Amino acid sequence: MKNTQSSKDKKLQKYSNMVAHKVQNGFKIxxxxxxxxxSILLKEGKEVNNNLNFLLFCATFGLWTVPWIYISKVASKPKKILVAIDEDGKIFEEKCYME
Structure with missing residues (x-):
């Protein structure tokens, strides 16, 4: 019984450490x-500086198009994730869909 309790405590500690690490990386609970x-965590999207990206686009003769599209469409979106402990006691992280 005591071994089971210490195992639960270790899993809860790992879970807490994972959530704390995500919060340090910019996520909010x-x-x-x-x-x-x-826990459901949210990381706000970054604002894209289109003026700077346009200057880079012009300076590189259009080669900056692919990174600019990536920054605009993927990196600037907010991210929402779920961090939890499943039935087997394993810690997992899963993407949540935005409403």
Missing amino acids: VESNDTLPF
């Missing part, structure tokens, strides 16, 4: 539940 350990 939107929702959290301690009885069923899960």
